[in-house]
Amino acid sequence: MAVLDRPAGAGRPHVVASPPGTGVEAPLPDRVLMKGNEAIAEAAIAAGCDAYFGYPITPQAELLEWMARRMPEEGRAFVQAESELAAINMALGAAAAGARVLVSSSSPGISLMAEGMSYMAGSRLPVVLVNVMRGGPGLGSIGASQADYLQATKGHGHGDYRVPVLAPSSIAEAIELVGDAFVLAERYRTPVMILADGILGQAMEPVVPRFRSIPKPTADWILEGAAGRDPRVVRSLHIRPDELEEANEVLQATYAEITAKERRWAGESLDGAEVVVVAYGTAARVARTAVERAREDGLRAGLFRPITLWPFPAPALREAAAGARAVLAVELSAGQLVEDVRLAIEGTVPVFHHGRTGGMVPSPDEVVAAMRKAWAVTPGKAPTRPGTVTPETAPGGVR
Amino acid sequence: MTMKPEVGPLPLRRPATGTPDAPAAARTIYRRPILLSAQPTSYCPGCGHGIVHRLIAEVLEELGVADRTILVGSVGCAVFAYDYLRLDAVESPHGRAAAVATGVKRYRPDRVVFTYQGDGDLAAIGTAEIVHAAARGERITVIFVNNGIYGMTGGQMAPTTLAGQKTTSSPLGRDTRTQGYPLPVTELLSLLPGVAYAARGCIAEPGLIGKTKAMIRRAFDVQLEDTGLSIVEVLSTCPVGWGMTPTESMQRLESEVMGAYPVGLFVDRAKGVGQAMPAPVGRASPAGGCAAAAPGPGVPAKEAGPARPAEA
Ligand SMILES: Cc1ncc(C[n+]2csc(CCOP(=O)(O)OP(=O)(O)O)c2C)c(N)n1
Ligand code: SF4
Ligand SMILES: [Mg+2]
Numbered sequence: 229m230a231v232l233d234r235p236a237g238a239g240r241p242h243v244v245a246s247p248p249g250t251g252v253e254a255p256l257p258d259r260v261l262m263k264g265n266e267a268i269a270e271a272a273i274a275a276g277c278d279a280y281f282g283y284p285i286t287p288q289a290e291l292l293e294w295m296a297r298r299m300p301e302e303g304r305a306f307v308q309a310e311s312e313l314a315a316i317n318m319a320l321g322a323a324a325a326g327a328r329v330l331v332s333s334s335s336p337g338i339s340l341m342a343e344g345m346s347y348m349a350g351s352r353l354p355v356v357l358v359n360v361m362r363g364g365p366g367l368g369s370i371g372a373s374q375a376d377y378l379q380a381t382k383g384h385g386h387g388d389y390r391v392p393v394l395a396p397s398s399i400a401e402a403i404e405l406v407g408d409a410f411v412l413a414e415r416y417r418t419p420v421m422i423l424a425d426g427i428l429g430q431a432m433e434p435v436v437p438r439f440r441s442i443p444k445p446t447a448d449w450i451l452e453g454a455a456g457r458d459p460r461v462v463r464s465l466h467i468r469p470d471e472l473e474e475a476n477e478v479l480q481a482t483y484a485e486i487t488a489k490e491r492r493w494a495g496e497s498l499d500g501a502e503v504v505v506v507a508y509g510t511a512a513r514v515a516r517t518a519v520e521r522a523r524e525d526g527l528r529a530g531l532f533r534p535i536t537l538w539p540f541p542a543p544a545l546r547e548a549a550a551g552a553r554a555v556l557a558v559e560l561s562a563g564q565l566v567e568d569v570r571l572a573i574e575g576t577v578p579v580f581h582h583g584r585t586g587g588m589v590p591s592p593d594e595v596v597a598a599m600r601k602a603w604a605v606t607p608g609k610a611p612t613r614p615g616t617v618t619p620e621t622a623p624g625g626v627r
Numbered sequence: 628m629t630m631k632p633e634v635g636p637l638p639l640r641r642p643a644t645g646t647p648d649a650p651a652a653a654r655t656i657y658r659r660p661i662l663l664s665a666q667p668t669s670y671c672p673g674c675g676h677g678i679v680h681r682l683i684a685e686v687l688e689e690l691g692v693a694d695r696t697i698l699v700g701s702v703g704c705a706v707f708a709y710d711y712l713r714l715d716a717v718e719s720p721h722g723r724a725a726a727v728a729t730g731v732k733r734y735r736p737d738r739v740v741f742t743y744q745g746d747g748d749l750a751a752i753g754t755a756e757i758v759h760a761a762a763r764g765e766r767i768t769v770i771f772v773n774n775g776i777y778g779m780t781g782g783q784m785a786p787t788t789l790a791g792q793k794t795t796s797s798p799l800g801r802d803t804r805t806q807g808y809p810l811p812v813t814e815l816l817s818l819l820p821g822v823a824y825a826a827r828g829c830i831a832e833p834g835l836i837g838k839t840k841a842m843i844r845r846a847f848d849v850q851l852e853d854t855g856l857s858i859v860e861v862l863s864t865c866p867v868g869w870g871m872t873p874t875e876s877m878q879r880l881e882s883e884v885m886g887a888y889p890v891g892l893f894v895d896r897a898k899g900v901g902q903a904m905p906a907p908v909g910r911a912s913p914a915g916g917c918a919a920a921a922p923g924p925g926v927p928a929k930e931a932g933p934a935r936p937a938e939a
Contacts, residue, residue, distance in 0.1 A: 279734050305733040309726065310759035317723035317756070321699065321730025324717040325738075329730075347720050451715040451731070453695035453738055461709045463700075463718035 259434035264399045264424060267435055268332070268358055269294035271406035274439030277356075278327040279305035281315040286370040287426035288334040288360040295330075312337035316344030316357075323353040324462040326450030328410060332358035334426075335376050336367065338384065345419055346385025349479070350464025352449075354413035356406070357391075358422045360429035361560075363587040371587015372426030372510055377564035380423050381538040388476055390483045392420045392490065393537040395508040399433040405535075407440040412490060414445050416482050423537060425560065427510045427589070483539075492535035493544050497523060501530030503599045504549045504577075506569050507558040508534050510589065515558045518595035529599055537565075542572035549577050554602035556580045558595055560588075578606045660684035662693050662713050669707055673873020675863030676705045678830045679772055680712055682840045683743070687714075690847055696739040699728040699767075701753075703745030704778040704865075722753030725760035728767040739850060741768040746787040747777040750812045754786075757812070761856045764821025768846045769858040771812070774865040775884065782868030786810040789887050794868065809887060813860040817893035820903040823855030825893040829862040831880035835890065845895065854897060862888055 262270070269291045272280070280299050282292040292308065299306035305322065309315035312333050319331045333341060338359045348355055361376045363369035380393045392412050396402035405422055413420040451460055466472035497519055498504065507515035512533045522529040532548050534541050549555050555577050557566035566581040573579050582598035584590045659665065662684035670676050687693045698714045700706060702721035709716035719727040724742035732740040749757050749771050760767065776794055777783040783796035787809050791800040817825040824846050828839025839861055846857035862884050864876040871879060894901030 279730065281730065307729060307733060307763075310755055313723065314726040314729075314756055314759065317719065317726035318730035318733070320719070320723075321717060321727035321732075322734040323730070324727075325697065325731045325734045327730075327734040343720050344723070347718070351718065451697050451717055452735065453693075453697060454713070454715045455694035459709070459713050459715050461716045461718070463709070463716075465706060465718055 257437065260437045261432045262399060262435050262437075263290055263430060263432050264402055264428040265290035265332075265360065265430070266294045267399045267403050268406055268422070268424070268429075269298065269330075271403040271439050272330040272356070272410075273298055273302060273304075275407045275410050275442040276328055276444055277304070277330045277410070279319070279322040279329045280331070281307050281309050281318040281322070281329070282332050283309050283312050283315050283337060285312075285334045285337045287362055287372070287429045288332050288337075288358070291332045291358065291360070291429070312340035313343070316341040316348075319355045320344055320348050320351070320353060323348065323355045324351070324451050326447065326452060328414075328444060329355045330358070331355060332360065334360045334362045334429075335364050335373070336362075338376060338379065342379075342384035344385075345391065346387050346389065347464050348419045349385070349389035349391065350387060350475075351462050352417040352479075353419065353462065354410075354417055355419045356409040356413055356422065357419060358424060361423065361425045363585065369587040370426065372428075372430075372560060372589060373585065373587055374423075374425055374509060374511060374560035375562070375564065375585060376423070377537065377559065377561060378567070380421055381540070381568070389479055390486075390538055391418065392416075392486055392539070393423050394420065394492075395423045395535060395537050396428065397509050397512040397533060399428065399431070400435045401535075402428060403435060403439060407442050410442050412486075414447075416486055417449075418482065418486075423509065425510050426587070487539040490536060491539045491541040491544065493541040494533045494535060495544075495548055496531040496533070498530035498532060498548045500528055500551065501548075502528040502553045503603050504530050504532050504545075504552045504555045505558055505595070505599065506532045506534070506545065506555060506565065508537060508565065509560075511559050514590055514592055515595055517592040518558075518599065521592055522596050522599050525596070527596075527599060527603060534565075537568075540568045540572060542568070545569065545572045546574065546576065549573055552577050554578050554580060554599075554606045556582060556595075556599055556602045558590065558598070559583045560590075561585060578602070660688050662688055664711050664713050666710055668711055670704065671865075671867045673864055673866040673876055674704070674778075675774060675830045675861070675865075676708075676772060677711075678836060679743075679770065679839075679861050679863065680705075680708065682836070682843050683741075683770060684712060686840065686844045686847055687739075689844070690851075692739045692847070692851070695737070696741070697731050697735070699724045699731060699740060699742040701742060701744040701748040702779070703748050703772075705743055705745060705772065706779070708743050722748050722751070723756055724748065725753060725756040725765070725767070725769065728769075729760055729763070729765050732765060732767050736766065739768075739847065740766075741770060741847070741850075743770045744772070745778065746771070746773040746775065746812075747780075747785045750786045750810050754812075757816070758819075761816045761819045761822050761858070764819075764823070764855040766850055766853055767856055768850045769856065770843065770846075771858055771860040772863045773860050773888070774863045774868070775809075776865050776868040778865045778868050782865070782870075787812075787888075789883065793870075811888065813858060813893060816856075816858060817901055818904040821855050822858065822894055822903070823852075823896045824849040824857035825860075825901070826858075826895075827860040827862065827888060827890050827893070829880055829885055829890050830864070831862070831877050831885070838890075842892070849895070849897070852897060860888075862890065 280295040363373040580602040698716040701724040784794040826842040849857040866876040
């Protein structure tokens with residue numbers, strides 16, 4: 229693995245100069261080490277992000293700092309706003325003017341952006357938002373958390389709207405999802421959120437420094453001045469109830485199409501799994517290790533990892549869990565993802581939850597123990613061993 | 628009342644009159660500006676918003692920039708401004724117009740971008756956004772219609788409401804002890820080096836309306852000159868919220884409101900009018916050296932004092 233010859237924060241790792249006069253492209257280093265926040269920022273730049281607006285907040289600040297240097301280098305718009313409220317509305321304006329826009333923040337800042345997100349959804353503006361989640365409620369902590377799941381998937385601003393939410397569980401995947409987020413946002417004219425957490429944002433991982441450039445579709449609604457055509461208006465206001473209902477039906481039809489076409493997930497060791505662990509983001513990293521350990525110990529466990537949190541890949545989860553004896557949601561929250569898991573499973577398999585909060589991250593062994601407990605207290609479709617099972621007598625025994 | 632905008636592309640040039648085929652008729656002394664739609668407005672009789680719309684339409688038409696202008700709307704009685712002004716337009720959440728305009732202008736620096744905001748919108752919920760857009764010197768124009776009240780929501784007290792003025796949320800009259808003092812936003816903004824032009828006009832009578840139009844014209848000129856933010860505050864009426872007839876409300880503008888909010892030019896940096904607060908500028912300042920002593924860009928170091936309009 230090649231490592232950057234400069235500190236990761238100091239350069240442009242994807243740009244490698246050709247040896248002069250050779251006309252031959254210098255080979256890209258196989259891998260470079262990048263912080264999640266920086267990788268997301270660079271991926272957005274490569275994708276063709278025209279404008280970035282943000283406000284400093286831990287654990288997201290490196291993303292803003294990277295943009296502060298790189299966007300002007302590329303001749304693109306960067307503003308450090310006076311608040312997240314201002315940042316999201318700058319994004320709204322730039323998007324209305326046809327810019328491809330990225331905005332990032334962490335939990336308390338996302339709460340302030342909620343108003344703008346509702347307006348952007350109502351005005352059908354494509355903007356990509358990154359939430360590098362930290363512990364809450366309130367000022368909470370700066371540790372990694374997944375406590376904004378419900379806010380991201382069901383809430384933030386007012387009104388009947390949804391925002392597609394993409395959840396990377398590695399930095400390499402985050403890079404991929406930044407490009408996908410722009411594609412989704414522009415295809416469906418909607419804000420899209422990338423839901424990361426403090427560990428994904430802050431940790432350094434080896435990544436292949438090939439960032440995708442995303443072609444920008446033409447649009448017939450952007451504002452550039454009404455030269456030789458009717459004036460255009462970008463708005464969410466429809467004062468007549470019948471007109472607002474009509475506009476809402478367009479939104480709902482869009483959400484139905486997104487739900488039908490864009491659900492994404494990844495499965496690991498799901499074939500014949502007796503305990504299906506459901507986790508995303510950093511929790512999925514822990515869960516993967518836990519599943520491996522459990523399998524080594526003889527417990528048939530599998531991992532279902534939703535990548536779109538909205539739309540939630542409910543049919544796939546239901547299918548993956550059909551033969552299981554228990555489903556266990558693991559998350560860095562007191563129990564938010566588990567609500568969608570229950571809705572997906574519809575009572576067909578018992579659903580359990582294991583969560584840590586406040587910036588605490590469960591250990592793999594902790595998750596293995598939760599899996600064994602879930603296994604033990606459920607009867608199972610076809611019991612694999614006779615007699616009464618307890619967590620201690622479940623496959624694998626006490627570690 | 629329908630809200631449908633007119634159809635058909637914007638005629639950017641008014642057809643010439645007095646051609647051999649169509650000899651000039653009587654001299655036109657009043658016409659609807661091309662940029663003003665024919666649609667009846669939602670404004671009450673005697674409301675000042677319509678007058679301000681007209682002035683903007685006339686100015687943009689005269690400048691010939693309408694086809695590269697983007698209107699950033701706001702929330703207040705003028706929320707439907709985009710139905711009356713035939714321009715590309717984007718709506719903003721209440722108070723956020725200056726931030727929205729920042730986003731538009733940063734992406735399209737070659738376009739003319741202006742906000743149209745009421746006093747509740749700009750001087751209460753949107754204070755942070757306007758102050759920081761001004762501090763950054765965003766190349767936008769702000770048309771700030773100050774009627775001293777929240778017109779749209781039923782005539783509640785605004786930060787600009789005069790001391791003692793009765794509103795639906797200051798039924799005994801604004802008590803400065805508990806409800807504070809009127810906020811002179813334009814004076815405050817004129818202290819900032821990022822503000823290239825700041826003036827206050829009024830629509831009380833035709834002479835003032837003419838002066839106000841000249842201010843709006845200059846504000847857009849300043850944007851085209853690319854020197855900083857330009858703002859025109861327009862003292863306007865809300866007969867309904869004030870509990871007056873249209874005539875009484877016009878009289879009140881002159882007899883009361885203009886006394887509290889003097890009309891005139893505060894800042895026109897290019898013409899040497901107005902002095903910004905000495906801003907602590909760091910090493911990037913052309914003078915270099917000590918940050919604390921350096922005045923802002925284009926700011927004379929001496930004589931920085933409280934803003935007062937240069938003309939009445
Ligand atoms: C976040 C939010 N808070 C409150 C409102 C309600 N509201 C609509 S217009 C308005 C005040 C408008 O007053 P002003 O800006 O002075 O405009 P005017 O109607 O007087 O022209 C308020 C409070 C809103 N739309 N959004
Ligand atoms: S309520 Fe006041 S500001 Fe609103 S339209 Fe009527 S007169 Fe104008
Ligand atoms: Mg008002």
